[in-house]
Amino acid sequence: MTHPASEPNPPAGTATDATNTPEPILATAGVSKTFPGVKALQCVDFRLFPGEIHTLMGQNGAGKSTLINVLTGVVAPDAGTIRLAGEIVAFASPQEAEAAGVRTLYQEVNLCPNLSVAENIFAGRQPRRFGAIDWPDIKRRAQAALARLDVALDVTRSLDAYPIAVQQMVAIARALSVDARVLILDEPTSSLDDSEVAQLFKILRHLKQSGIAILFVTHFIEQTYAISDRITVMRNGEREGEYLARDLPADQLVSKMVGHERMSARLRDAAREGHADREGPPCAQAAQPFVELRGVGRRGTLQPIDLDVQPRQILGLAGLLGSGRTETARLLFGADRADSGTILVEGRPVKLRSPRDAVRHGIGYCAEDRKKEGIVAELSIRENIVLALQARRGWWRKISRQRARDLADLWIERLGIKAADADQPIGLLSGGNQQKALLARWLATDPKLLILDEPTRGIDVAAKFDIMDRLLALCANGLSILFISSEINEVLRVSHRVAVLRDRRKIAEVAGQASNEDNIYRLIAGSGE
Numbered sequence: 001m002t003h004p005a006s007e008p009n010p011p012a013g014t015a016t017d018a019t020n021t022p023e024p025i026l027a028t029a030g031v032s033k034t035f036p037g038v039k040a041l042q043c044v045d046f047r048l049f050p051g052e053i054h055t056l057m058g059q060n061g062a063g064k065s066t067l068i069n070v071l072t073g074v075v076a077p078d079a080g081t082i083r084l085a086g087e088i089v090a091f092a093s094p095q096e097a098e099a100a101g102v103r104t105l106y107q108e109v110n111l112c113p114n115l116s117v118a119e120n121i122f123a124g125r126q127p128r129r130f131g132a133i134d135w136p137d138i139k140r141r142a143q144a145a146l147a148r149l150d151v152a153l154d155v156t157r158s159l160d161a162y163p164i165a166v167q168q169m170v171a172i173a174r175a176l177s178v179d180a181r182v183l184i185l186d187e188p189t190s191s192l193d194d195s196e197v198a199q200l201f202k203i204l205r206h207l208k209q210s211g212i213a214i215l216f217v218t219h220f221i222e223q224t225y226a227i228s229d230r231i232t233v234m235r236n237g238e239r240e241g242e243y244l245a246r247d248l249p250a251d252q253l254v255s256k257m258v259g260h261e262r263m264s265a266r267l268r269d270a271a272r273e274g275h276a277d278r279e280g281p282p283c284a285q286a287a288q289p290f291v292e293l294r295g296v297g298r299r300g301t302l303q304p305i306d307l308d309v310q311p312r313q314i315l316g317l318a319g320l321l322g323s324g325r326t327e328t329a330r331l332l333f334g335a336d337r338a339d340s341g342t343i344l345v346e347g348r349p350v351k352l353r354s355p356r357d358a359v360r361h362g363i364g365y366c367a368e369d370r371k372k373e374g375i376v377a378e379l380s381i382r383e384n385i386v387l388a389l390q391a392r393r394g395w396w397r398k399i400s401r402q403r404a405r406d407l408a409d410l411w412i413e414r415l416g417i418k419a420a421d422a423d424q425p426i427g428l429l430s431g432g433n434q435q436k437a438l439l440a441r442w443l444a445t446d447p448k449l450l451i452l453d454e455p456t457r458g459i460d461v462a463a464k465f466d467i468m469d470r471l472l473a474l475c476a477n478g479l480s481i482l483f484i485s486s487e488i489n490e491v492l493r494v495s496h497r498v499a500v501l502r503d504r505r506k507i508a509e510v511a512g513q514a515s516n517e518d519n520i521y522r523l524i525a526g527s528g529e
């Protein structure tokens with residue numbers, strides 16, 4: 001370790017007591033955890049104070065979620081102690097931690113998609129009256145819990161009727177629905193849009209005021225500074241240091257995350273600005289588009305849309321959640337059937353009745369919801385990576401073990417997937433590394449058009465830059481990409497042109513000078529041309 005652990009600071013943003021030595025509400029001393037082939041945590045000292053918002057930062061696989069799992073009884077540490085309000089604790093399960101007032105929203109949302117919203121909020125602790133479940137009461141309380149988040153939903157509808165961002169708000173409502181001393185949120189904002197993030201932050205600040213200690217994980221630098229009093233940086237399973245947010249400039253934060261030796265000038269500049277540079281790739285001349293949508297729509301889902309993706313180009317899709325981004329992707333991939341218009345591939349009309357048809361035409365789709373449509377948790381990393389390629393070849397033409405191993409190794413190395421062993425179940429990878437494996441799956445099919453729906457969700461800043469550069473390089477070699485992201489600056493960075501969607505229709509297409517953040521926000525808001 002290159003950097004000495006910093007000295008204790010008084011908690012930021014809280015009134016310190018008379019002795020000026022406040023006690024952490026939750027702390028670890030010398031906590032270690034080894035999984036087969038990985039030292040996930042190495043002798044970690046960590047402390048969380050009442051009334052502070054404390055952000056855990058680090059690259060994918062740095063040990064953030066593992067630390068949370070150790071704190072909340074999901075995994076037992078191999079060594080070290082945990083104290084809650086000064087008392088040594090060893091939670092045997094997350095339920096025990098909850099009972100002690102430690103509420104957690106884990107990185108992979110664990111809700112039941114086919115239960116109602118209300119049941120999800122109160123699952124396992126339904127209010128009862130005379131021994132029977134009191135449904136009217138549950139409904140009322142669920143609505144109240146959501147109202148605190150300014151979310152109004154029909155709580156009797158099943159959860160999967162709502163988009164992921166809304167499901168995420170439901171998960172947050174669940175975590176907030178009982179009294180907590182400590183609230184832990186592992187990447188709660190990765191599928192929220194700007195206004196939802198602002199809403200969540202308002203609530204977190206309010207909770208902090210009431211003395212609750214909040215531990216937060218995010219990969220968004222801007223969010224970190226918007227909300228944090230204190231930052232703990234993790235690197236390779238070690239605690240690199242603990243800082244007051246106001247004492248740690250963003251470029252230093254990033255350099256501590258990646259290690260000084262890996263800090264490129266470009267990454268430093270981007271970190272300082274808090275976002276990627278915005279020039280975007282140069283505009284190439286129009287050629288025969290690889291794919292064209294002519295009046296393609298689906299009743300109730302997407303107004304007829306015209307769109308074309310040029311060879312060697314990235315077309316960005318910008319718009320708010322629910323604007324029709326994912327719906328466009330699904331029609332183009334044959335996951336939903338269009339009921340109007342024509343799709344042309346290389347100038348020839350095609351029928352995309354199923355993803356199979358799309359894959360046969362060289363189209364790949366890296367879906368937004370990695371859990372539902374993405375990874376197969378019990379298959380190995382290698383099997384997950386070759387899955388789409390195998391499906392395209394047909395299951396009767398099995399890819400040889402050797403070829404599968406070579407392909408998986410190639411992409412693990414190219415995308416920097418942090419895995420002890422490609423034969424491990426993919427479910428054991430950290431969240432960001434699962435996302436990279438999903439991307440690898442589609443890149444391994446050598447597609448002509450790749451549809452990427454929120455491809456950088458949960459991926460750390462440094463890896464994000466690598467991945468975007470890699471996408472641009474693949475484009476130079478002939479790939480076309482449809483790039484969907486809520487991060488407008490990311491869309492602008494990689495896209496040659498940007499189509500803007502609003503209310504399930506395309507309202508504009510911008511390139512060159514016009515593709516700047518202000519203009520796109522104006523278009524999305526309905527006030528610009």
Ligand SMILES: Nc1ncnc2c1ncn2[C@@H]1O[C@H](COP(=O)(O)OP(=O)(O)OP(=O)(O)O)[C@@H](O)[C@H]1O
Pocket residue numbers: 035036038039040058059060061062063064065066067107418419420428429430431432433458460
């Ligand atoms: N149950 C497990 N079995 C084996 N390895 C595991 C398990 N859980 C985590 N790991 C490994 O421990 C390391 C730390 O993972 P962790 O999930 O804590 O990372 P993280 O910092 O949360 O990353 P991310 O930003 O991608 O979510 C990773 O290499 C991961 O693959």
Ligand SMILES: [Mg+2]
Pocket residue numbers: 064065066107186430431432
């Ligand atoms: Mg994690």
